Amino acid sequence: MTAERITIDGAAETYGIVGNPVHHSLSPVMHNAAFAFLGMNCVYIPLPTRDLAQGVQGLKALGFRGVSVTIPHKEEIVRYVDVLDPVAGRIGAVNTLVIGSREDAADRTVYGCNTDWVGANRALEEHIALAGSRVLLLGAGGSARALGYGLLEAGAEIVLANRTADRGEELAGSLGCDFCPLDEVGNIEADVLVNTTSVGMTPAVDKTPIEQRFLHKFSVVMDIVYAPLTTRLLREAAAAGCTVVDGLSMLLYQGAAQFELWTGRDAPVEVMRRVLRERIK
Numbered sequence: 269m270t271a272e273r274i275t276i277d278g279a280a281e282t283y284g285i286v287g288n289p290v291h292h293s294l295s296p297v298m299h300n301a302a303f304a305f306l307g308m309n310c311v312y313i314p315l316p317t318r319d320l321a322q323g324v325q326g327l328k329a330l331g332f333r334g335v336s337v338t339i340p341h342k343e344e345i346v347r348y349v350d351v352l353d354p355v356a357g358r359i360g361a362v363n364t365l366v367i368g369s370r371e372d373a374a375d376r377t378v379y380g381c382n383t384d385w386v387g388a389n390r391a392l393e394e395h396i397a398l399a400g401s402r403v404l405l406l407g408a409g410g411s412a413r414a415l416g417y418g419l420l421e422a423g424a425e426i427v428l429a430n431r432t433a434d435r436g437e438e439l440a441g442s443l444g445c446d447f448c449p450l451d452e453v454g455n456i457e458a459d460v461l462v463n464t465t466s467v468g469m470t471p472a473v474d475k476t477p478i479e480q481r482f483l484h485k486f487s488v489v490m491d492i493v494y495a496p497l498t499t500r501l502l503r504e505a506a507a508a509g510c511t512v513v514d515g516l517s518m519l520l521y522q523g524a525a526q527f528e529l530w531t532g533r534d535a536p537v538e539v540m541r542r543v544l545r546e547r548i549k
């Protein structure tokens with residue numbers, strides 16, 4: 269599986285990532301590797317963006333076909349899209365713009381979607397059917413919100429736990445699920461545990477959001493943290509006999525879903541996985 273070197277010429281389709289900052293993003297490497305592997309005349313570039321309203325106008329004027337959207341613009345960009353995907357609307361955040369259509373070169377309609385939840389579901393569904401599964405979701409930030417609505421889409425039942433009760437209860441209320449304080453998660457029975465908190469992320473790699481003695485009851489444990497790739501939570505979950513899903517999987521599959529929305533082609537996920545793994549190492 270070798271990435272081919274192709275020439276980006278004047279007919280190339282342009283894609284990119286809108287955020288501030290974007291220099292740390294792994295998306296350019298992932299998408300350019302996919303384009304190159306499939307021999308597509310497409311290029312994906314970083315687009316550090318301070319003024320989002322002007323930025324979206326610029327994308328349309330300059331003929332971009334699609335972009336990823338990252339921090340701090342995922343919520344604000346909702347107001348600049350022409351057509352909002354219903355799940356992205358419920359989440360209140362967009363991480364993908366598709367601009368125009370393949371059939372009509374003059375079309376500049378901006379479609380807003382969210383593939384964060386699609387990526388998380390796809391990473392989990394490799395190991396367990398989410399429909400009818402019970403999921404303990406840790407956290408109440410933007411990631412928990414996206415993954416929570418996505419889990420509901422898949423037909424899972426959720427219990428949400430968070431350190432700050434007010435914030436957790438509010439998100440649980442909008443998801444229509446039960447809330448549990450983070451220090452009482454030992455009482456929860458579930459098939460799947462998903463950590464969306466930043467606990468365990470570099471540099472605090474010795475931290476974990478849930479005690480090891482509670483882990484044996486979950487079949488699958490997923491951590492969206494990818495620095496480090498094997499968090500303390502995942503190490504302890506593997507030792508407790510759980511199937512573990514690391515943060516690279518969600519990153520990979522949310523990108524694969526973007527690629528498929530933009531190009532209408534299957535994403536070369538193994539190529540994308542390899543370049544992500546090399547970068548994260």
Ligand code: ATR
Pocket residue numbers: 406407408409410411412430431432433435436450464465466467477
């Ligand atoms: P994101 O948008 O990426 O989800 P966020 O909005 O900053 O990020 O949310 C971070 C999540 O990690 C929150 O659920 C936060 O809990 P609080 O709502 O109590 O702040 C959780 N979190 C961060 N540090 C934590 C810690 N040391 N212990 C427990 N939870 C923590």
